[in-house]
Structure formats: structure tokens, C-alpha cells
Amino acid sequence: MKRNGLRALGLATCAVVLVSLIGLTADLASIVSSELIEEISKAAGLALVDEYVLKTVEELEELVATGRTPGIQLAADRALFILNARELELLDMEADALLALAEAGDQDAANMWVMKKRGDFQRPELVEEYLLTVEDDTLAIAAGTLLGGFYVPNSPIGAKTEAELVELAKDGENLGLRVAAATALTAIWIGDQTLTIDQTRAEILGVTLAYPELALAYQGYLAYLFSL
Amino acid sequence: MKKVLFLVGLLALFGGVVLGQGYSTQPADARVMPVGEAGTPYADFELGVQGGTLNRSAIEGPKSWNAHNAKETSTTQFTYLMYGGLLTNDPVGGGIAVQFAKSYEVSEDGFEITFHLREGIMWSDGTPITADDVLFSYDDLTLNEDVDTNQRDSLELPDGTYPISEKIDDYTVKFTISTVYRPILEALGFSIMPKHKLAEFVHKLNPDVPVGTFNETYTLDTPVEDLVSMGPFMVESYQADISVTMVRNPYYYGYDANGVQLPYYDRLITHIVTNEDVQMLKFRNGEVDVYGNRPEDLAILLGEAPTKGFQVMISDDTNYSNNWFVVNQDIGLADEVDNEKRELYRNPKYREALSHLADTDTMIDVIMNGLGKKIWSPVYPISPFYAGRDSYGGEVTEADSFWYEYDPALAISMLDELGVVDQDGDGWRDLPSGAPLTIEFNTNDNTTRTKFCLILTEDFRAAGLNVNFQVVDFNTLVTRLLSSTGDMILLGLAGGGNDAHAPNVYRTCASLFAWRYSSCEEPTELDVRIDELIAAGVSTLDNDEAFEIYKEYQVLVAQRLGYQYLITSTFLYCYYDHVGNGALSNPYATIAGWRLAEFAFDNRL
Numbered sequence A: 001m002k003r004n005g006l007r008a009l010g011l012a013t014c015a016v017v018l019v020s021l022i023g024l025t026a027d028l029a030s031i032v033s034s035e036l037i038e039e040i041s042k043a044a045g046l047a048l049v050d051e052y053v054l055k056t057v058e059e060l061e062e063l064v065a066t067g068r069t070p071g072i073q074l075a076a077d078r079a080l081f082i083l084n085a086r087e088l089e090l091l092d093m094e095a096d097a098l099l100a101l102a103e104a105g106d107q108d109a110a111n112m113w114v115m116k117k118r119g120d121f122q123r124p125e126l127v128e129e130y131l132l133t134v135e136d137d138t139l140a141i142a143a144g145t146l147l148g149g150f151y152v153p154n155s156p157i158g159a160k161t162e163a164e165l166v167e168l169a170k171d172g173e174n175l176g177l178r179v180a181a182a183t184a185l186t187a188i189w190i191g192d193q194t195l196t197i198d199q200t201r202a203e204i205l206g207v208t209l210a211y212p213e214l215a216l217a218y219q220g221y222l223a224y225l226f227s228l
Numbered sequence B: 001m002k003k004v005l006f007l008v009g010l011l012a013l014f015g016g017v018v019l020g021q022g023y024s025t026q027p028a029d030a031r032v033m034p035v036g037e038a039g040t041p042y043a044d045f046e047l048g049v050q051g052g053t054l055n056r057s058a059i060e061g062p063k064s065w066n067a068h069n070a071k072e073t074s075t076t077q078f079t080y081l082m083y084g085g086l087l088t089n090d091p092v093g094g095g096i097a098v099q100f101a102k103s104y105e106v107s108e109d110g111f112e113i114t115f116h117l118r119e120g121i122m123w124s125d126g127t128p129i130t131a132d133d134v135l136f137s138y139d140d141l142t143l144n145e146d147v148d149t150n151q152r153d154s155l156e157l158p159d160g161t162y163p164i165s166e167k168i169d170d171y172t173v174k175f176t177i178s179t180v181y182r183p184i185l186e187a188l189g190f191s192i193m194p195k196h197k198l199a200e201f202v203h204k205l206n207p208d209v210p211v212g213t214f215n216e217t218y219t220l221d222t223p224v225e226d227l228v229s230m231g232p233f234m235v236e237s238y239q240a241d242i243s244v245t246m247v248r249n250p251y252y253y254g255y256d257a258n259g260v261q262l263p264y265y266d267r268l269i270t271h272i273v274t275n276e277d278v279q280m281l282k283f284r285n286g287e288v289d290v291y292g293n294r295p296e297d298l299a300i301l302l303g304e305a306p307t308k309g310f311q312v313m314i315s316d317d318t319n320y321s322n323n324w325f326v327v328n329q330d331i332g333l334a335d336e337v338d339n340e341k342r343e344l345y346r347n348p349k350y351r352e353a354l355s356h357l358a359d360t361d362t363m364i365d366v367i368m369n370g371l372g373k374k375i376w377s378p379v380y381p382i383s384p385f386y387a388g389r390d391s392y393g394g395e396v397t398e399a400d401s402f403w404y405e406y407d408p409a410l411a412i413s414m415l416d417e418l419g420v421v422d423q424d425g426d427g428w429r430d431l432p433s434g435a436p437l438t439i440e441f442n443t444n445d446n447t448t449r450t451k452f453c454l455i456l457t458e459d460f461r462a463a464g465l466n467v468n469f470q471v472v473d474f475n476t477l478v479t480r481l482l483s484s485t486g487d488m489i490l491l492g493l494a495g496g497g498n499d500a501h502a503p504n505v506y507r508t509c510a511s512l513f514a515w516r517y518s519s520c521e522e523p524t525e526l527d528v529r530i531d532e533l534i535a536a537g538v539s540t541l542d543n544d545e546a547f548e549i550y551k552e553y554q555v556l557v558a559q560r561l562g563y564q565y566l567i568t569s570t571f572l573y574c575y576y577d578h579v580g581n582g583a584l585s586n587p588y589a590t591i592a593g594w595r596l597a598e599f600a601f602d603n604r605l
Helices: A010-024 A028-034 A038-047 A056-066 A069-084 A086-091 A093-104 A108-117 A125-132 A137-151 A164-173 A175-192 A199-207 A210-226 B073-082 B129-143 B195-201 B276-285 B295-308 B339-345 B347-353 B360-367 B408-417 B446-460 B476-482 B523-536 B545-560
Strands: B003-007 B031-033 B053-058 B087-089 B096-097 B101-106 B112-117 B165-167 B170-177 B232-241 B245-247 B255-256 B267-272 B311-319 B321-329 B372-373 B438-443 B466-472 B487-496 B563-577
Touching: A028 A038, A028 A069, A038 A069, A038 A210, A056 A069, A069 A086, A086 A108, A086 B165, A086 B276, A093 A108, A093 A137, A093 B487, A108 A137, A108 B255, A125 A137, A125 A175, A137 B295, A164 A175, A164 A210, A164 B523, A175 A210, A175 B438, A199 A210, A199 B170, A210 B295, B053 B276, B073 B267, B087 B112, B096 B101, B101 B523, B129 B165, B129 B170, B129 B195, B195 B563, B276 B295, B276 B446, B295 B311, B295 B446, B295 B563, B311 B523, B321 B347, B321 B446, B339 B347, B347 B563, B360 B446, B360 B563, B438 B446, B446 B466, B446 B563, B476 B487, B523 B545
Parallel strands: B031 B255, B053 B267, B438 B466, B438 B487
Antiparallel strands: B003 B487, B087 B096, B101 B112, B112 B170, B165 B170, B232 B245, B245 B267, B311 B563, B321 B487, B321 B563, B372 B563
């Protein structure tokens, strides 16, 4: 399986821990422009998409290419996705075309391919089997996200406990399983809302290097907290 | 009142309307809903505030705005919001409740029902609604043979007569029946339509217009200014294949306990989209507020719900709807063609063979994530009259159920016995004469139904039947079904409530007796017996006795193999957290649909 990029932060992250903690009370715009922890920056970016859609397409394209932080790039990318009505464009595409784009690294195409194929993934074991064979990270992430819906506690089939999900997010045997666990964990934490913003940021700092998908789960939860 | 069944599309609209001024004060006879009051069916409802827009979606637009002609949910999803009846059902699946009638009395012998109408209530154009509108809707529309309506079916009494109406005064009407008819109150829920707008189009009242003119009124070409409502909403604008926008009817007579006029939402926009994937995307993107999701959507929605702020309801109950396929036993009859095919289709052994090729367990497991139940009866399993129960309203034991089990080997031997074998060696079974047998199989653009069809088609073809499956749009499908021009169709019915008799479907001359309309002229012995049982079932006031009668009725309807039943689905529904009272959606009524839409509100206001 190709690398997913989530572990790519490397040692550079360690050096910014202190910087990150200092910025706990900063506003979103400040966070997204200065935060160096990828998950925290992206969480802020996701919460800023509604503001970024007010920018021009040209501005957004520039930010996607040269934005200073992952959060700025992500916010601009998601805003462009909306402004360009990319979802409808993808919806009109045949599955094979979507698959080709996904294999070339287009995560949105992968997500749409999985949505269109969800009838073939009607049970969690079918998705789990698929994840054993899939070679592209985009498709693994998309299928894993769908699988996460089966893992949430109120799912009629496939539900897992929070402890099981934490374990799976850390040590799942493939990227898709870890993403699935992360998706379900985010859903659980949003339901429970027991962690504050500061606590969540601290949790991210604790796991970002060792367990990037667990950090991804916290990123989703933090984005939700930022958007409140 | 939801007394009749409708063909189900998916449960799912311009010009301008000059809003009336509405009432200056709450009318004395307003229908005050006990929202939030303990001990009432509305105890769990929250009081709302006026304002905002509720967005929903549908994959089919309306065929007309004519409540009496409508036989399909793509139309009734709008007409139900525009017109009401004397009575209705509580929106949580409860019993009879007053609607435009403020009260009613039933005489001691049960043969006279007197309705007291709400005074001072207006149509949306400000014209008073009176007994004349009620009697126009009953005598001149519902009972008028020139009017193409399936609301008449519910009103035929066991002795073949209809209730006789009488105007006592402008706000009192009486109906007299000649024999006991247990569902009479439900049956009297026919849609009330505006006499002052429509009488001139009824040949009976205006001989200058041709017979049937009413059936061409309130069409999609009618200017929305001419569409007059009495329900919570009225049409503001309509864009074919794009959207229907409805606005609050300023003269609606429903109020909450705080004196706030219903509906709470100012607008209800129905976005007409091309397919269910678009429906789902619009919901996920927050463009629509509610969505009746399918089992296959669950994983995606459950994963996103907390992040995006919506709820996914998974009920323990099944829906008031079903799925079936139907073989057109009148195929070619009108043109005197396909005679041998028609003869085969009319042979119950042939249809039974097809039922043995229906792998419903796989459909439920693979297509529905287990969120469904296979069915055999015309009566929904949720009904107290369901014959799979041990008594009226009792436990579901399925002891007396009548199943056609999935058994391809049996089906193949039955086809062989019928002489439907491959005679020319092309791999496909032929008609007994040797003529090729090709079967067109249709459903509408609904992914779940399409998958049902694909599974069926695979088994039909594996058994040697040359079945060709094709998707057509819903309204075309309905037209084929109701005009006996289809070959084999998969579709479903919704509504009908808890009673078992569904007079607009299963009685021999019913408007949805779509598998063999010619039976009305030439009923089989089985048809006659089923008609007798329907008449007997409605002629007793004793539910236990009716249960026993309906038990035989259900088995015989299953053996008649008209609609060949497959599956009913578990009730699933999604709504954004900002839709107040969203949690009250239930298998009987959804928050964006009939009877609950007036209670939904934007809780961010």
C-alpha cells in the first residue's frame, strides 16, 4: 500500500509542540495561519470553509498551491470544491472514470466512487474484504470512511465500542480500517462532547506522530468544536 | 385521510401567488392542536415558531394538482398538503381525529353520521368553506362516474350502495348508510375541493363542458393563482422537473396551543432531482433538511451524522408500504394481440412459478442490510389485522401465513409442466405453441427497486425465461400499470392505514386492480369470494370477527397472485437537528409529509 501522507510530518512536528500550546486561545484565523501541527491546522481549516467560499476562485487556487499551512490549503481546497460544483461533476461521471481519477490520487473521485458503489458494500465485512485488496490510499480512505459508519455504536450491524475503535485506529492492519475507526471515533466524541478544545489539542499532540489516524479522529472532533 | 393506497414513487415544485390577508384573529372554530400537552398524541411535540423554509426532495414531480385524480405519491405528496377531509388520523398512527369537521355524532344504530363543520374558515383565496364544498366534493366529484378517482372505492358499502349525503345547513352535513360499514369514518375522509373554482368543469353541473372535463382541471398547466388550498400549504410556484415551492396558507385553520397559526414553516420547497444519489448528496450537503434514506445509505450517513448535525432514525417498525411485482394478465387484450402470452399470464401456475423465483432473503440481506421483512399478504405486518398474528393486534407468529418459498427447482418443474419449454434450442423457454416468450420487466429509477429487479431477473433468466429488465420514469411506469400496457412491473403501494380491506386495490372493480382490470366484467370465482370477504370484513363492528374474516381474505389474495409480494422495509429517516419535531417522524407520517409538515419548525429562529 502506498503511504498515506499522515505519517509524513516527521520530527519537525516535535519542535512545534510548544508553539502549538501557546496558541490555545487564538482565534480560528490565527490558528489556521500559524498552527504547525497538521491535524490542528486542518481542523481549523475545515471550520473556515464557509468563510473561504467568499473568496474568488483565483484566490483559492493560489491558496491551494501556496498556502502557508495545511489548514489553509485544505480550507481553500474544500471551498473550491464547492464553488466549482465539483461534486455534481463527479456525480455525473461513470464509475470507471471515477476509479481512474481515484487511482491517480483524486480523493474526491474516490469518495464519489465509493458512494456510487455503496450498494456493493452493504455489510461491514464486504468493505473489510475490499480493504485487504485495495492498493490506493484514496480508495482505502474513502472505503474506510464508509466502513466507519458501520462501526458507530448505533449502527444496526458492525457496531464497535470506543475502546475497540481506539485500538483499531492505532493498530488496524491497514489504512482503511484505521480510517474507519477514526471516523467512528469522531462520531462518538461529537456525541459525547466530553473533551474541550484545549484537551483535544493536547490529545492530538500526544498521538500525532505515533498514531496519525487516531490524530485524524481528534482532528474531526476538533473541527466540530471549532465550528460551534 | 389516508384511507386509500397509492402507488409509491419515492417517498418525496413557479409563477407567483398573491397571498391573502389571512384571519385578523384566530377563528372561533380553529382546529387547536394540543401541541406538547400531556395525555394527548401531541404530548411529545414541541411548540414552534413561524418562519423559515423546509427543504425536501423528490425524484418525481406531480402529475397534477387534482386531489381526486391522484393515484400516485408523486402527486399526493402535494395534494395532501393542499386539501383536507372531514376527518383524519392522528399523526402518530392513532385513531380518527377531526379535521375540517369540528365534531361529529354517530346515531345509536350507527347508520347516520352528522358532521358539524368549522365556521368562518376560508379557502386560501378568502372564500368561505361551507357544506356546499363538502357536498360538491362528495356528490359531484367522489361519487361522479365521470370523475377518475380512487376515493370512490372506499365508500362503496357492502350492499353496493354509497352513503347518502344531506345538507342540514351551511355548516352541518349528514351521511346516511344503509348497512353496517365499520370503516365508514375513515372512508368519509375524501378530499374537499373548492366548488367555486371547480364546479364549472364538472359536466354534471355544467352540461356545456364535455364529460370528463374535470379530469383535465388543476393540471400542471393551471396557473398557480387558480389553485386554491384549504390545507396548511398552497402552491406558490412550480418549475417542471426542478422544484415546487409551497407557502403557508394564510387561511389555514390549524393553530397551536399558544395561538400560533400553523404551519410553522413559511415555505416548503420540494426539489425535484434526477435520482436518489442526488437526493442523498443534497441532504449530506445540507441543501435539503430531511431525507427518507435507504438501507444502503446508512453507513455513510451514520458516519457523518454527528459531524454534520443530523439524526438518522432506525425504527423497530416496518413501513406502511410494500414492494411487489405484477404480471399484466390483460396484456394485449385491448388490441387482441399476445393472446397466447395472455393465456399463460392468466394461469396461476405460471405466476406461482415466478413467485418461487423470488429470492427475498437475499434481497433483504444484500440490498437492505437486513432492514426489511419479507411479506406475503396485502396487509402490512404492522397492522393489527395482519394474518400472521395470532389474534387481532396479537403477536406475530406467522403460524397462518402463506408463503411462496424461494425454490428455483420447483419453479422450473412448474414451467415445464405448463409446456413453457425451450423448443428451438436458443436457450430460452418458448410459449407452448413454440412462439418465443420475451418478457419486458420494468421499474422506476429507484436503486433499491432496481436491485430487486436485477436479482429477480437473474433468477428468471437462470430458469430460462427471457426477461429483459429496463428502468423507466415513475410516472411512465404508473401509466403503463394503470393502462394495462406494461408486461411485468415491480412497484409498491403506500398508505391505507391499519385496516385490511384496501378497497381501492383488492376489490374486483377497484381502480388499482391493475393486474387484470377485465375482471370487473368477468370476475373469477376467487375474485368473487375475495369481494365477499371484503364486504363481510367491513360489515362487522367486532374486530376479532373481522380479523378471522380478513385472515381468509389475505390467504386468498396471496393465492390470487395479482400483486406478488416481496418485501417491506424498515422505517428509516434522517433530519437535521435544526428541524424542530423532526424526531416525531414515524412509519405512518414523516415530518416533511402529510399530517406532520405543519408541526415542523426551524428551531434556530
